[in-house]
Amino acid sequence: MSSTTAAAAHDDHHHGPEKGLLRWVKTTNHKDIGTLYLWFSFAMLLVGGAFAMGIRSELLQPGLQLFEPQFYNQLTTMHGLIMVFGAIMPAFVGLANWLIPMMVGAPDMALPRMNNWSFWILPFAGTILLSTFFMEGGAPAFGWTFYAPLSTTFAPDSTDFFIFAIHLLGFSSIMGAINIIATVLNMRAPEMRLMDMPLFVWTWLITSFLLIGAMPVLAGAVTMMLTDRNFGTAFFDAAGGGDPVMFQHIFWFFGHPEVYIMILPAFGIISHIIPTFSRKPLFGYSSMVYATASIAFLSYIVWAHHMFLTGMPVAGELYFMYATMLIAVPTGVKVFNWVATMWKGSMTFETPMLWALSFVFLFTIGGFSGLMLGIAPADIQYHDTYFVVAHFHYVLVTGALWGIIAAVFYWLPRWTGRMYNERLAKIHFWIAMISVNVTFFPQHFIGLAGMPRRIPDYALQFADFNFISSIGSFAFGLSFLLFTYIIVDCIRNGKLAEARPWESAKGLEWTLPSPAPYHSFDEPPTRAEILAESQHS
Amino acid sequence: MKLLLTFTGAIAALIGSKSAFAEYTLNMTKGITDLSQDIYWLHMMAFWVCVAIGVVVFGAMFYSIVAHRKSKGAKAANFHESTTVEFIWTGIPILILIAMAIPASKTLIDIEVLEKADMTVKVTGIQWKWQYDYPEEGISFVSNLAQSSRDVIKASPEEREAVHNESTYLRSVDKHLVLPVDTTVRFLITSNDVIHNWWVPAFGVKQDANPGFINDAWAKPNEIGTYRGQCAELCGKDHGFMPIVVDVVSKADYAAWVESKQAEKVAELASATQEWTEAELVARGEEVYNANCSGCHQKDGSGIPGVFPAMIGSEVTNGPADYQIGMVLNGLRGMPAFKMLSDTDIASVITYERRSFGNNGSVVQPSDVTSAR
Numbered sequence: 001m002s003s004t005t006a007a008a009a010h011d012d013h014h015h016g017p018e019k020g021l022l023r024w025v026k027t028t029n030h031k032d033i034g035t036l037y038l039w040f041s042f043a044m045l046l047v048g049g050a051f052a053m054g055i056r057s058e059l060l061q062p063g064l065q066l067f068e069p070q071f072y073n074q075l076t077t078m079h080g081l082i083m084v085f086g087a088i089m090p091a092f093v094g095l096a097n098w099l100i101p102m103m104v105g106a107p108d109m110a111l112p113r114m115n116n117w118s119f120w121i122l123p124f125a126g127t128i129l130l131s132t133f134f135m136e137g138g139a140p141a142f143g144w145t146f147y148a149p150l151s152t153t154f155a156p157d158s159t160d161f162f163i164f165a166i167h168l169l170g171f172s173s174i175m176g177a178i179n180i181i182a183t184v185l186n187m188r189a190p191e192m193r194l195m196d197m198p199l200f201v202w203t204w205l206i207t208s209f210l211l212i213g214a215m216p217v218l219a220g221a222v223t224m225m226l227t228d229r230n231f232g233t234a235f236f237d238a239a240g241g242g243d244p245v246m247f248q249h250i251f252w253f254f255g256h257p258e259v260y261i262m263i264l265p266a267f268g269i270i271s272h273i274i275p276t277f278s279r280k281p282l283f284g285y286s287s288m289v290y291a292t293a294s295i296a297f298l299s300y301i302v303w304a305h306h307m308f309l310t311g312m313p314v315a316g317e318l319y320f321m322y323a324t325m326l327i328a329v330p331t332g333v334k335v336f337n338w339v340a341t342m343w344k345g346s347m348t349f350e351t352p353m354l355w356a357l358s359f360v361f362l363f364t365i366g367g368f369s370g371l372m373l374g375i376a377p378a379d380i381q382y383h384d385t386y387f388v389v390a391h392f393h394y395v396l397v398t399g400a401l402w403g404i405i406a407a408v409f410y411w412l413p414r415w416t417g418r419m420y421n422e423r424l425a426k427i428h429f430w431i432a433m434i435s436v437n438v439t440f441f442p443q444h445f446i447g448l449a450g451m452p453r454r455i456p457d458y459a460l461q462f463a464d465f466n467f468i469s470s471i472g473s474f475a476f477g478l479s480f481l482l483f484t485y486i487i488v489d490c491i492r493n494g495k496l497a498e499a500r501p502w503e504s505a506k507g508l509e510w511t512l513p514s515p516a517p518y519h520s521f522d523e524p525p526t527r528a529e530i531l532a533e534s535q536h537s
Numbered sequence: 538m539k540l541l542l543t544f545t546g547a548i549a550a551l552i553g554s555k556s557a558f559a560e561y562t563l564n565m566t567k568g569i570t571d572l573s574q575d576i577y578w579l580h581m582m583a584f585w586v587c588v589a590i591g592v593v594v595f596g597a598m599f600y601s602i603v604a605h606r607k608s609k610g611a612k613a614a615n616f617h618e619s620t621t622v623e624f625i626w627t628g629i630p631i632l633i634l635i636a637m638a639i640p641a642s643k644t645l646i647d648i649e650v651l652e653k654a655d656m657t658v659k660v661t662g663i664q665w666k667w668q669y670d671y672p673e674e675g676i677s678f679v680s681n682l683a684q685s686s687r688d689v690i691k692a693s694p695e696e697r698e699a700v701h702n703e704s705t706y707l708r709s710v711d712k713h714l715v716l717p718v719d720t721t722v723r724f725l726i727t728s729n730d731v732i733h734n735w736w737v738p739a740f741g742v743k744q745d746a747n748p749g750f751i752n753d754a755w756a757k758p759n760e761i762g763t764y765r766g767q768c769a770e771l772c773g774k775d776h777g778f779m780p781i782v783v784d785v786v787s788k789a790d791y792a793a794w795v796e797s798k799q800a801e802k803v804a805e806l807a808s809a810t811q812e813w814t815e816a817e818l819v820a821r822g823e824e825v826y827n828a829n830c831s832g833c834h835q836k837d838g839s840g841i842p843g844v845f846p847a848m849i850g851s852e853v854t855n856g857p858a859d860y861q862i863g864m865v866l867n868g869l870r871g872m873p874a875f876k877m878l879s880d881t882d883i884a885s886v887i888t889y890e891r892r893s894f895g896n897n898g899s900v901v902q903p904s905d906v907t908s909a910r
Contacts, residue, residue, distance in 0.1 A: 062706060063697055064690050070774045070844075137844055143771045149748060150731040150773060154664075154871065156844075238749020244732060245747060279607070281617035309734060309745045311752035314649035318642055325634045329627060336626045339594060342601040346613040349606075357602065364594065368587035375637065377644040378580045380743050381565050381573075384734065384769040449562040450738045452769045455777030457690060459765075461562065461703035536617060 016518050025120070028112030029518060030097045031415075036119050037094025038408075042484075044086030044126060045401075049477055051079035056439075056473040059466050064457055072456035073141035074133065080144025081162075084262070085169045086126050088396065091404045092265040093118075093176045096204050098415060100180060102509035102516065103201050105189030105525040110182035118175035125168035132158035143454060145255070148236035148247040152228045159229065163222045170215040177208035177215075189508075189524035195286065196534050198507055202289050203268030206296045207261050213300065214257035221250045245310045252303035260299040262396060263363075264292055266403025267334055270356050273410050274338050275535065276505045277353035278345030284337040285536035291330035291337075298327045308379045317376050324374035328367070335364055350502070351425040355406035358433050359398065366394030369444065384454075387447025393440045405432075408487070413501040417515025418494030424486050431479045438472025506533050566738045569760040569785070573741030575644045586637060648741075651755045654723035658714070662726075662733025662746035662768065665775035665832055668877055669714050676798045679877055681828040682778045683709035690778075707780060708765040711828060714783045717791035721757045730873055734770035737783055743769055758785040775832050809880035809903035815892060818900065822889025825882045829875065830890075838894035845871075849894045858901050861887055862909045880906040 017023050017032065027033060054075050058066050067075070097115065101108055109115050132139040137156030140146065151159060184197070184205045197205075224247075227233040234240020236247045267288075275282045282288065305324040308317055338360050347353070369391040373382050382388060413419050442465035447453075451462045458466065499514040508525055509516075511533065525533075567577045605611045659670040663679070670677045686707050689697045697706060716722055726735050728746040736743040740756035758764075768779035786794065827836060834840050838848030848854050853861050865883055868874035875883065884903040891898025 061694065063692065063694065069777060070841075073771070073774065073776075141774070147732055147771070150771065154731050154773060238747075243750070245745075245750070278605075279613040280615065283617050284619075284623055285617070287623045309743055311745060311747065311750065314646060317645055317649065321641065321645070322638060325638060328634060329630050332630045333623065333627060335594060339598045339601065340622070341617075342598060342605065344611075344614040344616070345601070345605050346607040346611045347602060347605055348608070357598075360598065361595065364591070368591065371587060372580065372583045375579055375583055375641045377576050377641055377648055378583060380648070380741060381576055381580065381738060383743060384771075445563045448565040450566065450766070452736070452767060452777075454771040455767075457707060457777050459704055459708050460698070460701060460706050 026116070028108075028116050030101050030109045030112070030115065030520070031516065031518065033109075033115050033119050034094045034097030034099075035415075037090050037097060037122075040119070040122055040126075041087050041089075041091035041094060044082050044090070046480065047130070048079050048082035048087055049480060051075045051082065052473065053477050055079060056470040058456055059458070060470040061467060062458060062460055062463050067456065069456045070138060070141055073143075073454065074139040076454055077140050077143050077146075078129070078133070081129060081140075082126075083396075084144060084258070085166075086122075086129075088262045088400050088404070089169075089173060090122055092204075092207075092262070092400075093173075093180075095200075095265065095269070095404065095407050095411075096176070096180050099411065099509060100183055100201055100204060101187065101520045102414075102512060103198050103507055104184060104187065104192060105508050105521045105530070106183060106187035107519045107521055108187075109179050110187050111179045114175050115179050118172045118179065121168050121172040125165045125172065128161050128168070129165040132156075132161050135161070145251060146225070147251070148225065148228070148244050152225050152236055155229070160226065163226050166222045167219055170219045173211050174215050177211035180204055180208045181212075189521070189530060191524065191527040192530050195289070196530055198268075198535050199271035199282070199285070199288055199292075200265065200268035203264040203271075203292050206292050207264045210257045210261050210264070210296055210299065214254045214261065217250060218254040218258075221247065221254065224250070245307070248307050248310060249304065252306045253300075255306065256303040257296075257299045259392075259395070260295055262400045263403075264296065266359070266400050267292060269403045269407045269410070270338065270359055271535070272505075272507065273352045273356040273406055274341050274360075276410075276502050277350060277356075278342045278347050279504045280341055280345040281506075282337070282535045283340035283343075284333070287333055288337055291333045294330040295327060298323065298330070302327065305374060305376075305379075308376050309383050321374060321376040325371065328371050328374075331367055335360060335367075348503075350409075351420070351422060351429055352406050352410035352502075354426065354429045354433075355402055355409065358429070359402040359406060362394055362398035362402065362437075366391055366399055369394065382447065384452055385447035386443040386451050386453055389453050390440050390443035390447060393443070397440070398436055405483075410502075411509075412487070412490055413494075413497035413514070414509055414516060416491050416494065417497055418490050419497045419501060420486050420490035420494055424482070424489075428479060428482045428486060431482065432476060435472045435475035435479060439469050439476050440472075442466075442469045442472075506535060508533050568739045568741050569758050569762065569764070570740050570756050571759070572644070572648055572756070573739060575647065576741045579641055579644055582640070583637060586633060590633075648754075651721075651723060651753070653721070654755060655720045656717075657723045657725060658716070659725045659727070660735050660746065662728040662730075662735065662772065662779075663873060664730050664773050665768070665779040666829070667710075667714075667735070667768075667779070667781060668729075671795075674795050674799070675802070676795065677877065678712050678798075679829070680710045680712045680714065680781070682707070682780055683711055684827060685709060686780075687778075687827070687831075704765055707778060708767060708782065710780055710782045713763070714781070715791060715794045716758060716783060716785050717788045718758055718761050718785050720788070721755060724754045724756070726752045726754060731772045732770050733768050733772045733779070735766075735781065736769040737764055737766040737781055739764040739766075740783075745770060761785050761787060778832070805879045805881060809884075809907055811903070813881075813884070813902060815888065815900050818885045818888035818902075819892055821881070822885035822887070823893075825878070825886040826889050829878070830886065833872075838890070848890050848896065850896070854890045854894070854896045855898045858887070858891070858899050858905065859909065861891070861898075862901065862906055866906070866909060876910070880904075880910070 058072055135158040140159055140162045142151040224235040228235050234242040236242050236244045271282055302323045304320045373379055446462045446465045451458050497514055500510040565577055565580050567574055661668040666679055666681045668679045685700050686709050689700055726744045726746045728748040733746040735746055742754045742756050744752050744754040762785055764783045766781040768776055833845040834848050840847035866876045880903040883906045884901045887901045
């Protein structure tokens, strides 16, 4: 009740948003910045998706029809970079901005001006990255993993712009992470203990530490590239006493935590949605927190499983194989807990629940192929084939992206105060669910049959499944037009939503009036309110 | 709109020619070495473990979705914690993983530890071809994508299928690697430029080729036959056009092949001391050019502006021959060195470049290259 009156008092004091476009430039409000992040990441999703459509069009049939190989490599490189750094990561930061202050009973983020800056870096970084397409020699064409020396001695001039863009994206991520840690630890309602926090907050807190640990390593890698390219150093050049494999160690020391940066917040989201629509508290709350922390810790000590073929000593391979297999344990615990939450629930299947169930099913399939890839001898045959492409699209598209879309439908009434069109949203779900599997499942087969990734043309034996995969991807790509329509339609014409639109949703965010007031909690929620809304009561 | 038409056309063309390639594989190759079969076994073992776990987990999930739904009047229970259950489903996966790790470790050690090899082949990745050296036999050659594939990359599906079956398009080379059956071969794998990866699925061998370092791998092929693979690490523009073809032959055939290769080498050396006519050099040079140079400088010598210089009207192809010979032998900036080619090949290709594409440079004889080395 304190929040309701607080919000009413607010309007009297004219603390609402500024009028006009400058509102979005100058804003320090967590909701405005969350909105900016989400729209930016959606735009990047469409750009990265357009690149994917280009890739799949070229692969529709054998032979080269649309692109030269060099341009094809630019497409795969930019598709990966834009999706990872432009779409998935900013989308999660956007969700964190919108939700974390509301979930921990805070008025706003802890560092609002830095929040503004960390967002506004992104459009510039994205523009610099995309502008490389128009430079002489074209955009970077060395894959999103940019292995040296292909990305140093043999790379186009535009690589220096790519390096600068990566630096900027890294600044933005680190500032976002600092802000989230400061908000969770300092702005949390005084009566809220750490083990009262909802799982989205927990997973983001842990993710923030991964970001702060991993992004500077990436910055180090690109800085070494910069000096190798321009200032005569030889970090990655054997002729000068360096080692190209060292690049991969540094890259994957960032890269492996990075994949958990992209999935842990999604774990948190799913842990909100499944209890709501099962009408049952989350099973094993504390084991979920411990499992998340274990995954985060393990993510720092498994990086070289991406490098089984670089010529590592056998002892190193054995260690990285065992450590990698170990990650299956806490990840399994999470899946078991979600299933146990559904067990003997009273389930309904509104759109967010459909996405969440689909997440559990498809992410687990991605986890299975991950376990198979972790077996080092078998990885010899899987490595750098479409089996790997299928694996990481199952965990990143039907994992990370599915989590984001589930979150959008679940919290959209909270954000906009309006309800989306449930019928259309369900149709969209089924189109996406079917087409994403038509796209990515056959890639397991072509990978096992021996088709390497990152090639613009292939042997005729791979033609059938590539054809199916391409057709699926076109349908999947088009489904996002429907998604856009549903969101815009909700914002403009949606029916007014209740403050708690889902029957048994729990969480402090639902205690605010609808639509959510500009500033979240002016007065912290009481212990009783916190306990009533906690996930383990 | 044009793109849309291309799509529609491509889809129509593909549906029309669908029956042409009915042969495809769903699963990993078993291969023809003991190790590749061990790998296949591990792969299938891991697959069935995943299927079993999937049946249990998805079974519980879908049972719940069907049985515990509100529309059927299911009332929600309120249990939400059980340390016992958490211990069970932490413990059982650990046991399963240990059971998987034991055979995996054994195979990994078999792969990585080679006691004694019968012969050695050095494999060098070069943008975008493979060089094979048999140091003990004194054989060395470069293996390029076959012209028969190169010619039909941009052709219609019908033209492609007229020349190629399921496995030969983009997986054919001009010179095959030849190995004897039932012989332990050690591969020493390295690179001249960027990282490549030498992958022959039938051998269960896939190993990065790192510039400046040498990796090793080994195989003991059990069956005579032709086996195809390709580069498995993004290595630049023509990464997709860098195939590997290995002929595993009987020991007698292998001995004969070694003899013929050595004789070829003697003849090649002798040819470098002869005087060649311009026509002979140009004819041979065209083949060498298409295999080694056209990837960057293009078949018609036009190059790619800003990246790969054109041959047409170039100062190099029309200027002093010595400069061009040095450039081909030693490389320059982005251009790799081609000193692994024979003197005759280098002289031919330089002559071809200097006398074709409307150029007017001088003829280069093999002896000029010999003295420049």
